[in-house]
Amino acid sequence: MQLKAIEMANDKEKYERLERYLAGAMTAEERSAFEAEIAADKELQTDLELHQEIETTLGDRGEAALEATLRKMRPTASPKVRRFTPWIAAAATIALLITVYFVWTPGTTTELSPIASYLSEAPMDLTVLGDQEATLDAAQQAYNTGDYPAALENLQLFLAISPEHESARIFAARAAIATGEYATALEILDFFNGRSSLNIEEATWLQALSLAGMERWEEVRELLRALQNATTPEIREKAATLARSIPE
Amino acid sequence: MTKEPHPDTRLVEALLTNNSLVIKEIYRDFFPRIKAMIVRNNGSEDDAYDNFQESLMVIYNKAKTSDFVLTSSFYAFLYGISSRLWLKHLRKRYGKEVTFNEDLEFKDDFDLESAIFLREKRQLIREKFGVLRERCRKILHLTIMERKSHQEVAEIMGFANSDVSKKEKSKCKSRLVALVKKDPRFDELR
DSSP, X not given: OHHHHHHHHHHHHHHHHHHHHHTTOSOXXXXXXXXXXXXXXXXXXXXXXXXXXXXXXXXXXXXXXXXXXHHHHSGGGSOOOOOOOHHHHHHHHHHHHHHHHSOOXXXXXXXXXXXXXXXXXXXXXXXXXXXXXXXXXXXXXXXXXXXXXXXXXXXXXXXXXXXXXXXXXXXXXXXXXXXXXXXXXXXXXXXXXXXXXXXXXXXXXXXXXXXXXXXXXXXXXXXXXXXXXXXXXXXXXXXXXXXXTSOO | OOOOOOTTHHHHHHHHTTOHHHHHHHHHHHHHHHHHHHHHXXXXXXXXXXXXXXXXXXXXXXXHSTTOOOOSOHHHHHHHHHHHHHHHHHHHHHOSOOOOOSOOOOOSSOOHHHHHHHXXXXXXXXXXXXXXXXXXXXXXXXXXXXXXXXXXXXXXXTOSSHHHHHHHXXXXXXXXXXXXXXXXXXXXXX
């Protein structure tokens, strides 16, 4: 038991030193002593490499964005509007009616992207209990007062912990589009590709808007074609409007 | 002697910048040949798509390393990775003894195996990040993905000060390191 405690304390100290080394927080003397230690200890070398690799991997947003682009280019994995069974269509309609029931009058505090006018004006009204409550509340407050960068930041934080929360994902994508962060919106929406979801039409529509923001017109056309028969009237109409405004 | 970059470097840059127009060009020009190689060797069109996408991701990861210079044609590099990935896949599917009807000779100074390992290691890290506890994922998300300062993280997470945030990050990272090292696949990637 005591041995285990000593091992844990040693590990803790080792990892703290690795962090300080990587952060450049060691004195020259400490640094050269630590480098000598690393050179002599294969396990420590592995740990150091792994620590560096974790920073690179988790900090690289481009990798996920490229994966999403590649998936879209694959014919079988391109986002499609599913044919809804009647009960799913009914549930979607009810969800839409509940959403449009609220009147939204945001006090916009940020400059909106040109494509933002196509976004739904539905307010964010989500509830979650537990640890994540404060983050979602902060996101909601920001979103409903038009502070989209803050909303996006909090929603991304929320999604990092609750990636399956589809409604939060939809609002995060809307916030990203509103601030002109189209690539971020695409990353957020990639989650819906190939999934069976009630939000698939909305997700496809937001993907089309993000791509429109990036002027990737060919891909926009493809997604809008898929939305021609969308079951949600608002999406169908807005998609038709956007299709008419695509430059030749 | 400095290595001269090949004109196809623009294709690698397209992967790094996620330029979908050029990536479509890559698909158009190279996918049919990669698909033919896969189909010749017991694969389907679906396998070919998986392999092609994965090969491009390997190239992306390799190209992100600081010393990377493309000195051969893009196709030669892609083919080298793609054929090795497919051979690996066949070995997994059918066991160790697999006859592969392709020339795996690739006369270049790229270490293709290490490029593939790098991609696999990164996938393993992402996978293990997903199984960390909520609190740790949040801390690593804030510090690494969102690049927040330790002071900001302390405020968001309700820590007493930035020193606590630093220590917590170190703890979470060490848990992630331990999870990765514990996985049997890690030994194959070293």
